[in-house]
Amino acid sequence: MAKNTEKLFDLTDKVAVVTGGTRGLGRAMAEGLVAAGAVVVVTGRKQDAADAAAAEIAAAGEGRCLAVACHMGDWEQIAALVDRVYAELGRVDVLVNNAGINPAFMPVAEITSEFFDKLYAVNVKGPMRLAALIAPRMGEAGGGSIVNVITVGAYEGGPGIATYSSSKAALLNFTKVMALEWAELEVRVNALAPGPFMTDMMKGAAGNWEGFFDATASATLQKRIADPSEIVGATLFLASDASTFVTGEDLRVAGGMR
Numbered sequence: 001m002a003k004n005t006e007k008l009f010d011l012t013d014k015v016a017v018v019t020g021g022t023r024g025l026g027r028a029m030a031e032g033l034v035a036a037g038a039v040v041v042v043t044g045r046k047q048d049a050a051d052a053a054a055a056e057i058a059a060a061g062e063g064r065c066l067a068v069a070c071h072m073g074d075w076e077q078i079a080a081l082v083d084r085v086y087a088e089l090g091r092v093d094v095l096v097n098n099a100g101i102n103p104a105f106m107p108v109a110e111i112t113s114e115f116f117d118k119l120y121a122v123n124v125k126g127p128m129r130l131a132a133l134i135a136p137r138m139g140e141a142g143g144g145s146i147v148n149v150i151t152v153g154a155y156e157g158g159p160g161i162a163t164y165s166s167s168k169a170a171l172l173n174f175t176k177v178m179a180l181e182w183a184e185l186e187v188r189v190n191a192l193a194p195g196p197f198m199t200d201m202m203k204g205a206a207g208n209w210e211g212f213f214d215a216t217a218s219a220t221l222q223k224r225i226a227d228p229s230e231i232v233g234a235t236l237f238l239a240s241d242a243s244t245f246v247t248g249e250d251l252r253v254a255g256g257m258r
């Protein structure tokens with residue numbers, strides 16, 4: 001007999017960590033996870049921003065949020081994040097590696113060592129480090145779900161965004177390998193590939209290209225840019241028992257963009 005559909009997506013008593021959860025897609029994901037019953041750990045680079053976001057999310061969803069400052073480019077801060085979460089909450093059932101940066105458009109011929117290292121530290125090294133610290137402990141507790149947020153740009157980069165899109169392609173490759181290595185732990189690992197969503201990152205990109213919003217919307221089959229809330233359904237699917245036989249996959253949420 002099929003499970004009750006509400007229970008498939010129910011995350012009551014589960015603990016979820018969302019990096020970059022203070023705004024944009026991460027904020028929407030955190031709100032959705034709280035609404036589904038999870039206790040959510042919201043991270044951001046600044047403690048005051050994380051505190052404010054966690055309080056607002058908890059109040060809106062009538063749930064519980066823990067705010068922890070963590071720079072995803074800092075190896076030791078990531079370890080401290082894991083230690084604190086396990087000390088205060090005792091477990092992690094869901095990890096959403098959402099934090100990512102793309103501070104500027106930079107053609108390949110102009111990429112600096114500092115720019116390249118900064119993006120790869122946050123977009124690849126950080127998520128890898130956090131997943132590697134959490135997955136074994138997830139396994140000891142019976143398993144869990146890791147969602148690595150990439151981008152449709154990971155499949156085919158564009159001018160000026162080679163560093164960003166290649167870093168997300170690397171994270172996609174890590175996702176596949178993590179799924180292979182951690183399957184025996186009952187830890188599922190999948191990638192979520194958003195297309196155009198109206199976030200601060202999207203608005204920042206618009207400053208580099210006249211007509212950016214119209215051109216981006218036209219590249220989707222639905223001819224529009226999505227609201228951040230539209231990422232929630234896919235997030236809950238990958239985080240919950242609705243996807244118990246899904247691992248090593250990448251799910252596009254891009255309005256048909258290719």
